[in-house]
Amino acid sequence: MIVIGEKIxxxxxxxxxxxxxxxxxxxxxxxxxxxxxxxxxLDINLGPATKNGPETxxxxxxxxxxxxxxxxxCLDTMNPDAMRAGLELCxxxxxxxxxSAERARLETYLPMAxxxxxxxxxxxxxxxxxxxxxxxxxxxxxxxxxxxxxxxxPLERLYLDPLLLPIAVAQQQAPEALxxxxxxxxxxxxxxxxxxxxxxxxxxxxxxxxxxxxxxFLTLLIPAGLDAAIMDADDELQMAVVRGDTxxxxxxxxVSRSVSVLNNETLYCNSYLD
Numbered sequence: 001m002i003v004i005g006e007k008i009x010x011x012x013x014x015x016x017x018x019x020x021x022x023x024x025x026x027x028x029x030x031x032x033x034x035x036x037x038x039x040x041x042l043d044i045n046l047g048p049a050t051k052n053g054p055e056t057x058x059x060x061x062x063x064x065x066x067x068x069x070x071x072x073x074c075l076d077t078m079n080p081d082a083m084r085a086g087l088e089l090c091x092x093x094x095x096x097x098x099x100s101a102e103r104a105r106l107e108t109y110l111p112m113a114x115x116x117x118x119x120x121x122x123x124x125x126x127x128x129x130x131x132x133x134x135x136x137x138x139x140x141x142x143x144x145x146x147x148x149x150x151x152x153x154p155l156e157r158l159y160l161d162p163l164l165l166p167i168a169v170a171q172q173q174a175p176e177a178l179x180x181x182x183x184x185x186x187x188x189x190x191x192x193x194x195x196x197x198x199x200x201x202x203x204x205x206x207x208x209x210x211x212x213x214x215x216x217f218l219t220l221l222i223p224a225g226l227d228a229a230i231m232d233a234d235d236e237l238q239m240a241v242v243r244g245d246t247x248x249x250x251x252x253x254x255v256s257r258s259v260s261v262l263n264n265e266t267l268y269c270n271s272y273l274d
Contacts, residue, residue, distance in 0.1 A: 001242055002041060002228035004074050004095075005034030006199060008064065009045040019046075019056055027060060028067040035068045038242065039233035042068065043097060044086065045076040053082030061089045074121075074230070080108050087116045096120040097230075098161065101140035101147075102127050110151035119157040121195055122148075124180065130163060137162050137180040141187060159193045159228060160184045164200040167213060167261065167268050174201065174217070174262045181224045196221060198231040198238070201262075206270050209258070211237045216258030218242065219249065 007030050010016045018026040031042055044060050046053060061073060074095040075086040087094055098121035099109040113120045122144035124137035131137040141160050148155055162180035165173040177196070185191040201217050202210040214231065218241040221229070231238055237255070240248045249255055254273050260266040 001222055001226060002195075003039050003233050003239070003242055004041040004043050004195070004228055004230040005031075005039030005233040006043050006045070006197075006230045007034055007232065007234070008042055008060065010047050010049075011045070019060060022059060024063045027063045031064045031067040031071075034233040035071055037233045038239050039071070041072045041074050041095065041228075043074040043076050043230050045097075046079070046082055047077065049077045049079040049082040053077065053079035054085035057082040057086040058089055061086045065089070065091060080112075083109070084112060087112060087118060090116070090118075094118045095159070098123050099144065100125045101143040106144070106147040106151075110147055110153055113153045113157065114151055119159065120153065121159045121161050123161050123163050125163055130165070134176050134179045134183055137176070138183055138187070141184055141192075145187065145192075155188055155192060156190070159195040161195050161197065164196050164198070164217075166203040166205070167201055168204045168270070171261070171264060171268045175264055178220055178224055178262075181221060181226055185225045191225070193227040194225055195228040195230065196226065198229045209254075209270070209273055211235050212252065212254035212258045212273070213262070214238050215241050215249070215252075216255045217262055219255070219259065220262060 008015055010019055014026050046057055072092045073090055074097050075083055076097040077083050096109050096113055096118050099105045100123040124131050124140040126140050131140055148158055162177040164177050167174055181194050184194050198214050202213045215237040261268045
Protein backbone atom coordinates (compact mmCIF):
# COMPACT_ATOMS: atom_id res chain seq x y z
CA MET A 1 0.00 0.00 0.00
CA ILE A 2 1.18 3.52 -0.78
CA VAL A 3 1.67 5.74 2.26
CA ILE A 4 1.11 9.46 1.59
CA GLY A 5 2.51 11.46 4.49
CA GLU A 6 0.04 14.10 5.65
CA LYS A 7 2.08 16.38 7.90
CA ILE A 8 3.26 19.18 5.60
CA UNK A 9 0.04 21.03 6.25
CA UNK A 10 -0.61 24.74 6.61
CA UNK A 11 -2.97 23.95 9.50
CA UNK A 12 -0.07 22.61 11.55
CA UNK A 13 1.13 25.27 13.96
CA UNK A 14 4.83 24.77 13.23
CA UNK A 15 4.50 24.14 9.49
CA UNK A 16 2.02 26.98 8.97
CA UNK A 17 4.38 29.40 10.69
CA UNK A 18 7.33 28.09 8.66
CA UNK A 19 5.43 28.65 5.42
CA UNK A 20 4.47 32.17 6.44
CA UNK A 21 8.01 33.08 7.52
CA UNK A 22 9.71 31.16 4.68
CA UNK A 23 11.72 29.15 7.21
CA UNK A 24 12.75 25.93 5.42
CA UNK A 25 14.06 23.93 8.38
CA UNK A 26 10.73 22.80 9.95
CA UNK A 27 9.46 21.79 6.49
CA UNK A 28 12.71 19.92 5.70
CA UNK A 29 12.65 18.09 9.03
CA UNK A 30 9.03 17.09 8.57
CA UNK A 31 9.66 15.82 5.05
CA UNK A 32 12.71 13.81 6.12
CA UNK A 33 10.97 12.33 9.17
CA UNK A 34 8.00 11.08 7.19
CA UNK A 35 10.16 9.51 4.48
CA UNK A 36 12.43 7.90 7.07
CA UNK A 37 9.38 6.34 8.72
CA UNK A 38 8.09 4.89 5.47
CA UNK A 39 6.14 7.51 3.51
CA UNK A 40 6.20 6.85 -0.24
CA UNK A 41 4.63 10.20 -1.22
CA LEU A 42 4.36 13.50 0.66
CA ASP A 43 1.18 15.56 0.70
CA ILE A 44 1.67 19.33 0.60
CA ASN A 45 -1.54 20.88 1.92
CA LEU A 46 -1.94 24.63 1.52
CA GLY A 47 -5.71 24.65 2.05
CA PRO A 48 -7.48 27.60 0.38
CA ALA A 49 -4.16 29.42 -0.22
CA THR A 50 -6.01 32.66 -0.89
CA LYS A 51 -2.99 34.83 -0.10
CA ASN A 52 0.21 34.37 -2.13
CA GLY A 53 -0.89 30.85 -3.02
CA PRO A 54 1.31 30.26 -6.10
CA GLU A 55 4.37 31.79 -4.45
CA THR A 56 3.90 29.70 -1.29
CA UNK A 57 3.34 26.49 -3.24
CA UNK A 58 6.48 27.06 -5.32
CA UNK A 59 8.51 27.68 -2.17
CA UNK A 60 7.27 24.57 -0.34
CA UNK A 61 7.69 22.31 -3.37
CA UNK A 62 11.27 23.48 -3.82
CA UNK A 63 12.10 22.97 -0.13
CA UNK A 64 10.59 19.48 -0.02
CA UNK A 65 12.13 18.33 -3.30
CA UNK A 66 15.52 19.54 -2.12
CA UNK A 67 15.12 17.57 1.13
CA UNK A 68 13.74 14.33 -0.39
CA UNK A 69 14.45 14.43 -4.14
CA UNK A 70 13.39 10.83 -4.75
CA UNK A 71 9.93 11.23 -3.21
CA UNK A 72 6.79 12.05 -5.17
CA UNK A 73 4.51 14.90 -4.11
CA CYS A 74 0.75 15.09 -3.66
CA LEU A 75 -0.39 18.71 -4.03
CA ASP A 76 -3.43 19.70 -1.98
CA THR A 77 -4.99 23.13 -2.41
CA MET A 78 -8.29 24.65 -3.49
CA ASN A 79 -6.45 27.43 -5.33
CA PRO A 80 -6.06 26.39 -9.01
CA ASP A 81 -3.26 28.90 -9.60
CA ALA A 82 -1.31 27.50 -6.65
CA MET A 83 -1.91 23.97 -7.92
CA ARG A 84 -0.54 24.84 -11.34
CA ALA A 85 2.47 26.58 -9.81
CA GLY A 86 3.33 23.43 -7.89
CA LEU A 87 2.75 21.07 -10.80
CA GLU A 88 5.13 23.10 -12.94
CA LEU A 89 7.98 22.42 -10.50
CA CYS A 90 7.40 18.73 -9.72
CA UNK A 91 10.31 16.60 -10.93
CA UNK A 92 8.52 13.29 -10.38
CA UNK A 93 4.93 12.38 -11.31
CA UNK A 94 2.68 14.38 -8.96
CA UNK A 95 -0.74 13.61 -7.54
CA UNK A 96 -3.47 16.27 -7.64
CA UNK A 97 -5.47 16.31 -4.41
CA UNK A 98 -8.23 16.62 -5.47
CA UNK A 99 -11.25 16.86 -7.70
CA SER A 100 -14.78 15.71 -6.95
CA ALA A 101 -17.74 14.93 -9.19
CA GLU A 102 -18.62 18.65 -9.23
CA ARG A 103 -18.45 19.86 -12.82
CA ALA A 104 -16.51 23.03 -12.02
CA ARG A 105 -13.77 21.09 -10.22
CA LEU A 106 -13.58 18.48 -12.97
CA GLU A 107 -13.18 21.21 -15.59
CA THR A 108 -10.47 22.87 -13.49
CA TYR A 109 -8.28 19.97 -12.40
CA LEU A 110 -8.64 17.28 -15.07
CA PRO A 111 -7.05 19.47 -17.78
CA MET A 112 -4.13 19.99 -15.39
CA ALA A 113 -3.84 16.24 -14.87
CA UNK A 114 -3.74 15.77 -18.63
CA UNK A 115 -1.22 18.55 -19.19
CA UNK A 116 1.23 17.49 -16.49
CA UNK A 117 0.75 13.71 -16.65
CA UNK A 118 -0.39 13.76 -13.03
CA UNK A 119 -2.38 11.24 -11.08
CA UNK A 120 -5.50 12.63 -9.41
CA UNK A 121 -7.66 11.87 -6.38
CA UNK A 122 -11.40 11.88 -7.03
CA UNK A 123 -13.62 12.52 -4.02
CA UNK A 124 -16.95 10.71 -4.17
CA UNK A 125 -19.11 13.77 -3.66
CA UNK A 126 -21.15 16.04 -5.94
CA UNK A 127 -22.64 19.53 -6.03
CA UNK A 128 -25.31 18.17 -3.67
CA UNK A 129 -22.67 17.63 -1.00
CA UNK A 130 -21.21 14.63 0.81
CA UNK A 131 -22.55 11.27 -0.32
CA UNK A 132 -24.94 9.67 2.14
CA UNK A 133 -24.34 6.02 1.28
CA UNK A 134 -22.45 3.64 -0.99
CA UNK A 135 -24.87 4.09 -3.90
CA UNK A 136 -24.33 7.84 -3.96
CA UNK A 137 -20.58 7.34 -3.75
CA UNK A 138 -20.72 4.99 -6.73
CA UNK A 139 -22.74 7.50 -8.74
CA UNK A 140 -20.17 10.20 -8.01
CA UNK A 141 -17.37 7.81 -8.96
CA UNK A 142 -18.91 7.03 -12.34
CA UNK A 143 -19.29 10.75 -13.04
CA UNK A 144 -15.59 11.24 -12.33
CA UNK A 145 -14.67 8.27 -14.52
CA UNK A 146 -16.69 9.64 -17.45
CA UNK A 147 -15.01 13.03 -17.08
CA UNK A 148 -11.58 11.39 -17.02
CA UNK A 149 -12.28 9.90 -20.42
CA UNK A 150 -13.73 13.20 -21.67
CA UNK A 151 -10.53 15.06 -20.76
CA UNK A 152 -8.21 12.29 -21.99
CA UNK A 153 -6.81 11.34 -18.61
CA PRO A 154 -6.23 7.56 -18.38
CA LEU A 155 -8.30 5.85 -15.69
CA GLU A 156 -5.17 4.22 -14.28
CA ARG A 157 -4.19 7.67 -13.00
CA LEU A 158 -7.33 7.95 -10.85
CA TYR A 159 -7.56 7.27 -7.11
CA LEU A 160 -11.16 7.11 -5.89
CA ASP A 161 -11.74 8.39 -2.35
CA PRO A 162 -15.02 7.48 -0.58
CA LEU A 163 -14.50 10.48 1.75
CA LEU A 164 -14.27 9.31 5.35
CA LEU A 165 -16.40 11.06 7.95
CA PRO A 166 -15.56 11.36 11.65
CA ILE A 167 -16.56 8.32 13.68
CA ALA A 168 -17.57 10.65 16.52
CA VAL A 169 -20.45 12.16 14.56
CA ALA A 170 -21.15 9.69 11.74
CA GLN A 171 -20.40 6.19 13.00
CA GLN A 172 -22.76 4.59 10.50
CA GLN A 173 -20.65 5.98 7.65
CA ALA A 174 -17.57 3.86 8.44
CA PRO A 175 -19.06 0.61 7.06
CA GLU A 176 -20.43 2.56 4.08
CA ALA A 177 -16.94 3.84 3.24
CA LEU A 178 -15.52 0.34 3.61
CA UNK A 179 -18.15 -1.10 1.27
CA UNK A 180 -17.49 1.72 -1.18
CA UNK A 181 -13.81 0.75 -1.39
CA UNK A 182 -14.88 -2.78 -2.29
CA UNK A 183 -17.43 -1.60 -4.85
CA UNK A 184 -15.06 0.91 -6.51
CA UNK A 185 -12.94 -2.09 -7.49
CA UNK A 186 -15.89 -3.47 -9.48
CA UNK A 187 -16.32 -0.38 -11.65
CA UNK A 188 -13.55 -1.11 -14.11
CA UNK A 189 -11.23 -3.80 -15.44
CA UNK A 190 -8.44 -3.45 -14.48
CA UNK A 191 -9.69 -2.25 -11.08
CA UNK A 192 -9.39 1.41 -10.21
CA UNK A 193 -7.08 2.56 -7.43
CA UNK A 194 -8.48 3.74 -4.10
CA UNK A 195 -7.33 6.14 -1.39
CA UNK A 196 -8.59 7.57 1.89
CA UNK A 197 -7.71 10.57 4.03
CA UNK A 198 -7.28 8.38 7.10
CA UNK A 199 -7.17 11.08 9.77
CA UNK A 200 -10.73 12.13 8.87
CA UNK A 201 -11.99 9.07 10.73
CA UNK A 202 -10.73 10.38 14.09
CA UNK A 203 -11.36 14.11 13.71
CA UNK A 204 -12.80 15.39 16.98
CA UNK A 205 -11.85 12.27 18.93
CA UNK A 206 -9.69 12.27 22.08
CA UNK A 207 -5.96 12.13 21.38
CA UNK A 208 -5.44 8.67 22.87
CA UNK A 209 -8.02 7.12 20.50
CA UNK A 210 -6.61 8.47 17.24
CA UNK A 211 -3.80 6.01 16.61
CA UNK A 212 -5.79 2.83 17.41
CA UNK A 213 -8.78 4.05 15.39
CA UNK A 214 -6.63 4.72 12.34
CA UNK A 215 -4.72 1.46 12.70
CA UNK A 216 -7.94 -0.50 13.18
CA PHE A 217 -9.54 1.00 10.10
CA LEU A 218 -6.46 0.13 8.05
CA THR A 219 -6.86 -3.51 9.09
CA LEU A 220 -10.33 -3.39 7.49
CA LEU A 221 -9.58 -1.17 4.49
CA ILE A 222 -6.48 -2.90 3.15
CA PRO A 223 -8.16 -6.32 2.69
CA ALA A 224 -11.12 -4.50 1.09
CA GLY A 225 -8.82 -3.18 -1.64
CA LEU A 226 -7.32 0.09 -0.37
CA ASP A 227 -4.30 1.11 -2.45
CA ALA A 228 -3.16 4.29 -0.69
CA ALA A 229 -3.80 6.37 2.41
CA ILE A 230 -3.03 9.96 3.32
CA MET A 231 -1.94 9.32 6.88
CA ASP A 232 0.49 9.88 9.73
CA ALA A 233 3.61 8.06 8.58
CA ASP A 234 5.28 8.83 11.92
CA ASP A 235 2.72 6.75 13.84
CA GLU A 236 4.24 3.37 14.69
CA LEU A 237 0.94 1.54 15.16
CA GLN A 238 -0.47 2.64 11.81
CA MET A 239 2.77 1.78 10.03
CA ALA A 240 2.76 -1.65 11.69
CA VAL A 241 -0.50 -2.35 9.85
CA VAL A 242 1.01 -1.18 6.57
CA ARG A 243 4.02 -3.45 7.13
CA GLY A 244 1.75 -6.37 8.00
CA ASP A 245 3.24 -6.71 11.49
CA THR A 246 0.55 -8.99 12.86
CA UNK A 247 2.50 -9.84 16.02
CA UNK A 248 2.41 -6.24 17.22
CA UNK A 249 -1.28 -5.85 16.43
CA UNK A 250 -2.40 -9.16 17.90
CA UNK A 251 -1.69 -7.99 21.43
CA UNK A 252 -3.21 -4.53 21.09
CA UNK A 253 -6.61 -4.55 22.77
CA UNK A 254 -7.24 -0.93 21.77
CA VAL A 255 -7.10 -1.89 18.10
CA SER A 256 -9.57 -4.74 18.68
CA ARG A 257 -11.98 -2.42 20.48
CA SER A 258 -11.64 0.12 17.69
CA VAL A 259 -12.45 -2.50 15.05
CA SER A 260 -15.67 -3.25 16.93
CA VAL A 261 -16.61 0.45 16.85
CA LEU A 262 -15.78 0.82 13.16
CA ASN A 263 -17.90 -2.23 12.33
CA ASN A 264 -20.81 -0.65 14.26
CA GLU A 265 -20.77 -3.53 16.73
CA THR A 266 -20.03 -1.16 19.63
CA LEU A 267 -21.46 2.34 20.01
CA TYR A 268 -18.76 5.01 19.84
CA CYS A 269 -18.21 7.32 22.79
CA ASN A 270 -15.12 9.27 23.77
CA SER A 271 -14.42 6.84 26.60
CA TYR A 272 -14.79 3.61 24.58
CA LEU A 273 -11.17 2.62 25.33
CA ASP A 274 -11.45 3.27 29.10
